[in-house]
Amino acid sequence: MANSIITITNMKKQYPEGKGKFTALDDINLSINSGEFTGIVGPSGSGKTTLLNIIGSLDVPTEGEVITLGESIGKLTHRKAAKLRNKNIGFIFQTYNLLPVYSVYENVEFPLLLLKMSASKRKKAVLDALEWLGLTDKIKSRPGQLSGGECQRVAVARAMVKLPEIVLADEPTANLDAENAHNILKMMSKLNKELNTTFLFSTHDEKVIQYLTRQILLKDGKVVG
Amino acid sequence: MLSIKLAFRNLIGAGLRTWLNVIVLSFSFVIIIWNKGVLNGWNEQARHDMVEWQIGGGQYWQENYDPYDMFTINESHSAIPQEFKNDIANNEMTPILINTGTIYPDGRMQNVILNGIMPNQKVLKIPTEKLENNSNEISVLIGKRMAKNNKLEVGDYFPIRWRDANETFDASDAKVVGIFNSNVPVIDQGKIWISLQQLQKMLVTPNEATMLITKNVDRKNAEVDGWIFRDHKFLLSDMDEIIRMKNVGGSIFYLILLALALLAIFDTQVLSIFRRQKEIGTEIALGMTRWQVVRLFTVEGAMYSIFAAVLAAIYGIPLLALQAKNGFPMPEAADSYGLPIAKAIYPTYSLGLIFGTVFVIFIATLIVSYLPAKKISKINPTDAIKGKIQ
Structure with missing residues (x-):
């Protein structure tokens, strides 16, 4: 437990549904160590994305405790949660979620602007990230001009540019063909090894599963393995 | 940022x-x-x-003068106060005598306001020097709107009738000696400009005036019995x-x-x-x-x-x-x-x-x-x- 960066204890997440409540996650107990390349694996509706959102401080648990990088998610103010995400957590989404009116460079630069990094450091970090992901020739392109694989590489660059401690990737290969999926996963695996960044995926994609060093099986909101 | x-x-x-x-x-x-x-x-x-063209730096009104009351206008004149004589001589002030009258251009009748003004005045922009006249005929200056409405041109004669200070009606022919062009309709429409001396003679009101117009806005305006000073704020209201x-x-x-x-x-x-x-x-x-x-x-x-x-x-x-x-x-x-x-x-x-x-x-x-x-x-x-x- 010494280098555990995510600890979940007796966590439950419920949503209002009609007059009652729908339990999305129940009795979750987990610990994820620094540098892991872990996947939360399960079918659609099993609660993978909800778990990822809570770990990433975008949502809060109904019961129990989630500690991410030493911060209790349920007790964070909006401002502190935003700061945690901004400094320490990178997000990768299934639908890339690139800002449509920004260029590739501007999309990758965005988290660094929020960190108030100096212009020279920012430029170096963005160009380095784009180089890792092989996007240097697409700097001025807009997301609309890129393929799905390229968009997801931009999203990875955006998540990695600030060198976060954790990257949360929600179904990152769901919209990609096999070749692009493998390319992306190889890059993420390489970054995990070189930078010791913790990657946490939510997925039911076999292609992703074969890259994982640890799998957490989720079914009907419960950890089953 | x-x-x-x-x-x-x-x-x-x-x-x-x-x-x-x-x-x-x-x-x-x-x-x-x-x-x-x-x-x-x-x-x-x-x-x-x-x-x-109209108000100068301000105006002294004879105390009875009300420009909107035609029934009292003929009684709204009195002797020009002695303390203004120097200002008038130095062209710092000009007296105006106002009375009602009737003109008959081309046999038609029109009520007018007769304005007596010194021909050599330099207070208003009205070209009154055209009223300098040594003959006995009545020379008048009118604005272009007045000229247009009455189909008058320079050199035209028309009969003019007025009532003097003794309530006696009199009439004579007047000659248009000049037509001026001004953006201020108030001094033009229904107005006839005559030499002050001429009008004083016609009305039998020697040395009298209805108002005195000052040249400068910032002059010190003394209070004078029987005369009320109207400043820009009042006149431009x-x-x-x-x-x-x-x-x-x-x-x-x-x-x-x-x-x-x-x-x-x-x-x-x-x-x-x-x-x-x-x-x-x-x-x-x-x-x-x-x-x-x-x-x-x-x-x-x-x-x-x-x-x-x-x-x-x-x-x-x-x-x-x-x-x-x-x-x-x-x-x-x-x-x-x-x-x-x-x-x-x-x-x-x-x-x-x-x-x-x-x-x-x-x-x-x-x-x-x-x-x-x-x-x-x-x-x-x-x-x-x-x-x-x-």
Whole structure:
């Protein structure tokens, strides 16, 4: 437990549904160590994305405790949660979620602007990230001009540019063909090894599963393995 | 600074949507400033013309004089006070004697106001030197409107009838010795200008006057028994009231224009927040606080007014400068309203007007941008990331 960066204890997440409540996650107990390349694996509706959102401080648990990088998610103010995400957590989404009116460079630069990094450091970090992901020739392109694989590489660059401690990737290969999926996963695996960044995926994609060093099986909101 | 930088990127990136709003808002800037400039220009020109042609630096009125009461006007004259003699001799002041009369040009009858004025006066711009006359005939000066209405030309004779101080009617032929062109209809329509001495002789009121017009605004005006001093504030009050009414009318017009432009921005903001939910969710996930996103959208909206001000400056400055140089032509019938309106009004644009307009529009834009943007603070980021409409 010494280098555990995510600890979940007796966590439950419920949503209002009609007059009652729908339990999305129940009795979750987990610990994820620094540098892991872990996947939360399960079918659609099993609660993978909800778990990822809570770990990433975008949502809060109904019961129990989630500690991410030493911060209790349920007790964070909006401002502190935003700061945690901004400094320490990178997000990768299934639908890339690139800002449509920004260029590739501007999309990758965005988290660094929020960190108030100096212009020279920012430029170096963005160009380095784009180089890792092989996007240097697409700097001025807009997301609309890129393929799905390229968009997801931009999203990875955006998540990695600030060198976060954790990257949360929600179904990152769901919209990609096999070749692009493998390319992306190889890059993420390489970054995990070189930078010791913790990657946490939510997925039911076999292609992703074969890259994982640890799998957490989720079914009907419960950890089953 | 971050909000400004990101808002700038967002607006530039949004392309046509941005420029449509900016163009509409820039019209508001230019038209509001132009409208106000025309009114300012008219106000300044009208005041300037009234001072030069009608009211001078101020007026002493004989205590019974009421320009709106024709029944007492013939009794509203008395001897010119001794203390004004030097001022009159030095052309610092000029006496005017006023009486009613009737003229019969071409056999038609028209009631007129007879104004006696010294031919060598230098207080008003009326070309009274034309009234210098050594003959016994009555020489009169009239304005172009009066001449047009009565089909009179220089050299024409017409009968004139008046009632003197002894209540005796008298009549004689008068000769038009000059027609002047003034933007001030009050000294023209229904007015006949005669040499003061001539009129005093006709009315049997030697050395008397109805009013004394001073040349300078800043002269020290002593109190004189039987005479009341009327300053610019009093004499221009009707004009000020008309300008105020025009300003109110103009304000309604540009409020409608501004409202249309603001509605476009409000609509864009509402639509943006509706359509850009995924973007908002992503920005929150990347570490923006909800209030940072609210601020970003508010600054985006407010930035329309800055872009619009720049665009308005690009095409508005040359356009307004050209108008200020060449003037805004007024229709021929404009002077029949009875107001001092020149053939062309030259708009004047003060820095206060320009910066005031920019400031008001900026604040209005800021408010209409903030109102829809504050909804963002209630957005659920996990739904927003997926683009779910909330």
